[in-house]
């Protein structure tokens with residue numbers, strides 16, 4: 009009888025252990041898009057970022073077109089959202105230009121790029137995005153600097 013009890017306890021422990029490991033594996037396997045909170049969270053990031061950029065005197069000179077009407081601002085937010093969604097493993101289809109073409113001739117400076125990254129960090133902090141996901145998003149967007157800041 010004792011052996012039976014041990015056996016079943018062992019089975020329960022093993023089952024629990026595999027469940028815990030399975031849950032951890034599922035969490036690890038989730039895309040950044042999902043861990044950020046999916047479509048609505050990414051739309052909020054893009055929308056808040058554009059709002060913040062338009063108020064930021066260090067960079068808003070570049071965004072006269074987006075600032076010209078609420079329809080323009082909405083179109084830009086939507087493109088930025090699709091771009092972030094697609095690049096974090098989400099089910100979106102970004103149809104805008106690649107980063108070199110989109111920023112060609114705009115004379116974006118290194119300082120302006122860094123200011124936009126600071127705005128993004130402020131938005132992510134404000135939305136209480138956890139530090140791991142914040143770091144991973146910045147690791148995806150940071151290296152775009154070379155394509156966006158052009159000589």
Ligand code: HEM
Pocket residue numbers: 067070071072073074075080084087088091103104105106110111114116117120121122124149150152153156
């Ligand atoms: C990681 C940083 C950045 C990302 C991911 C990004 C992404 C994008 C995307 C997806 C578009 C739309 C392209 C299209 O319509 O085909 C865009 C447009 C644009 N970007 Fe960036 N960008 C970044 C940084 C910057 C910076 C630092 C500046 C200037 C300070 C800038 C200025 C612009 C402007 C002026 C447009 C056109 C907006 C409009 O249509 O009104 N971008 N960007």
